[in-house]
Amino acid sequence: MLFGTGLAALAVTGDADADTAQAPQAMPPQAGDLLVQATGPQAGQPIGLPLFKTPNTLIQAWAKDPTSGVVRNGSRLNRVLLVKIDTAAMDDATRKRSAEGVVAYSDFCTHAGCWIETYHADNGVILCHCHGSAFDPTHGANVTGGPARAPLASLSLKIVDSHLVAAGPFDGRLGIPQT
Numbered sequence: 001m002l003f004g005t006g007l008a009a010l011a012v013t014g015d016a017d018a019d020t021a022q023a024p025q026a027m028p029p030q031a032g033d034l035l036v037q038a039t040g041p042q043a044g045q046p047i048g049l050p051l052f053k054t055p056n057t058l059i060q061a062w063a064k065d066p067t068s069g070v071v072r073n074g075s076r077l078n079r080v081l082l083v084k085i086d087t088a089a090m091d092d093a094t095r096k097r098s099a100e101g102v103v104a105y106s107d108f109c110t111h112a113g114c115w116i117e118t119y120h121a122d123n124g125v126i127l128c129h130c131h132g133s134a135f136d137p138t139h140g141a142n143v144t145g146g147p148a149r150a151p152l153a154s155l156s157l158k159i160v161d162s163h164l165v166a167a168g169p170f171d172g173r174l175g176i177p178q179t
């Protein structure tokens with residue numbers, strides 16, 4: 001995996017206007033994109049609520065243009081993480097972005113760019129294994145511990161035909177903050 005100073009240059013916004021010149025596979029998730037599994041034996045398959053039945057489930061996903069079939073895996077910044085949490089614990093903004101209790105955030109740690117793989121449901125924390133940064137999925141993935149200084153960018157969700165779909169672009173800055 002890539003870490004460290006080289007990734008500092010990767011910080012970009014989720015602003016769709018900034019993405020118009022990018023190749024489709026390098027563009028961040030767009031409204032209407034289907035989310036598909038990024039890893040494991042079901043890689044490439046759409047994601048439905050039954051996949052979250054096991055406690056501590058964190059699903060890593062890519063966005064897929066449902067029309068062209070292009071999977072937007074051309075940038076490490078584009079990977080999405082999904083967890084299912086109690087809607088009663090969410091703040092209003094997080095609840096508005098969620099779908100049936102599922103919330104989506106950038107999977108790219110804002111500390112040094114590791115992909116995040118762990119969710120601890122018992123203490124409600126998304127945890128980066130690299131240096132221990134912790135993010136609160138109920139409150140916009142705000143940092144609650146470790147060296148990260150910025151929350152993970154949020155992605156609004158909706159459910160279409162029983163599968164999770166992006167309802168808009170990332171809200172917030174992707175990558176490692178420069179200051």
Ligand code: FES
Pocket residue numbers: 109110111112113114128129130131132133146147148
């Ligand atoms: S990359 Fe350092 S805590 Fe995530």
